[in-house]
Amino acid sequence: MSREELVAMTRSLVEHGAADTMEYADEIVRVPAASYTDPELYEREKRNIFRRLPLMVAPSCELPEPGDYKAMDICGVPLLLTRQRDGSVAAFLNMCTHRGNPVVSGTGNATRFMCGYHGWTFKNDGDLVGVASPKDFGAVDKAALCLKRFPSFESAGLIWATLDLDSKLPIENYLSGYDALLDAFGFKDWTLFSQRTLDGPNWKTAYDGYLDFYHLPVLHKETFGADFFNRANYFFWGPHQRLSSPSKFVQKTGSDEQLDLTQMSDEDLPPDALTQGVWTIFPHISIASFYGGGQRGAMISQLFPGETVGTSTTTQYYVMENQPETDEQVKSAHEQFDFLEVVVRDEDYATGKRQHEALQSGMMKEVLFGKNERGGQVFHQWVDKLTNASDEELLEIFSAEQKQAAE
Ligand code: FES
Ligand SMILES: [Fe+2]
Incomplete structure (x- = not known):
């Protein structure tokens, strides 16, 4: 069932890629700049989002053994x-x-x-x-x-917990069927290679950066390159979303070869084609696949609000299908992971911190999310909705999402 859904998404991405098109949001959306800087709103988000919704607290491979x-x-x-x-x-x-x-x-x-x-x-x-x-x-x-x-x-090699002892929200409802798709990565059989924690800007400023490809060839021109794609189509399950570039090609695992997916049957589509792009788990997780150390790997970024409205911390878990064996492989896995740290710390978060400081001036009333930035639009809508929902409304929202997912 979930493979069918993955194949359908891949085919849609391939069609758009072949036609040089992408899916647009209906309109440009404005978000109040104060939603990034208001300390009272920030406290409400911590209470109503982080202390009330299920959070992905650890990949299963961080706690592999009893005890x-x-x-x-x-x-x-x-x-x-x-x-x-x-x-x-x-x-x-x-x-x-x-x-x-x-x-x-x-x-x-x-x-x-x-x-x-x-x-x-x-x-x-x-x-x-x-x-x-x-x-x-x-x-x-x-x-x-x-x-x-x-x-x-x-589920899917990931662990969720809800930091509310009285929560009545079933975590399955909250996931709205998304975990069945995440299962395609195979994380439950993977291992944890390494992890580290980074300081970042306001949690939403930081998270915005995981939700668009628009910035990739500009902000990351030194690391990913200036001709990197900047388009993404979005797929949604409740508040959780995957973004992936519309393209008929996917890079073959462990090589520079580009596979033309228009020439492949559905049965032959490799796992990389089915899971490419960035998979986010609301409100604070981003998962992206990489290859290094002779193995398929993924970086799972886990973001939490910090002490003040302008700070956050991110733990990056580098998980791999198998532990690299030779010294060479271990070195290359570390290099891949170090590269990703540099991209996030020196490019995304350094920019986010400058952006946050500028927004703190209060000189700008609104920020914009274009028709090509649907992920950010939808993320901010969900944050608003869930920050303001009563406990009863929260149950209704996710029982409706779960019902829709089951249809
Ligand atoms: S034994 Fe734990 S607080 Fe006293
Ligand atoms: Fe980025």
Whole structure:
């Protein structure tokens, strides 16, 4: 089913490429400049988007083995992910139920966590198993003092969690069928090669850059080249979107050869042709395929708002189909990853920071998204809609999206 959908998208891209056309949005859209700089709106976005919607918190290959864990802080919420004995993932509020100290930090492998403050101990399934000096402390109902669990979901080799202990939003509904398409990458069998974290500008300023190809041959002329394509067609599943250039060619994996897709049957379309372009997961993920180190690879960029309205942090996960084996391959995978860091840090985010500072002057009232920048238009519409939706409306919005996806 999802392969059919991938093939249909590829055929549409090929047709547009052969005809030298692209799909346009209906009109040019104006977005208030203050939506990037208003600190109050920024706080509402953190609360209503990041602390209320499912977030892709880790690729599955970051926690491959039972006992693997990762602690992280997202918009002030301490989160602990653990891989259980049965292979499933659990997401907890990383706060000791005694007095709130995080029970662990960083990453590692453990079956138990002992809180570093007074020594209460929790299993990695959240159960409280030991109260230090229990007689002195007094009797407590241990079952009522387990780590608090967030809703979580694992699909397509990616892990989602919702940082709202009372959330009633099914994560499957939120994904609106998109995870079945993401499954085509095969991430559940891939491995994590390397990761790093970068500072960026306002989260929406940063994210805009993942949603258009318009800037590629200009901003990235030194790295990607000045004759790089600048057109994208967009495909949507709820608020999640893929952008891909209309073209009848795709580069053959591991070579410079261009495959002419008009000459290939649907069955022969390679995975690279089916998954090319940038796949975003609302509100903060971008996935793009690359080749380096003798393997198919992808960079998964995970963006979070920072301390202030003008800051964000991005973790880049470089995942690969297999770990590179020879020294040469390892070197070439590192080179590929380093290249992508330079592109994002020195070109996209350096520009985003300058753009944000200029917008902070308040001298400009609106910014523009052209008919060729439909991705940015749709992204900002979803941010508005979801920031302003009540909890009940949120459930309705995504139950309708899920229904539509199932049709
Ligand atoms: S806060 Fe964890 S044992 Fe006291
Ligand atoms: Fe860019």
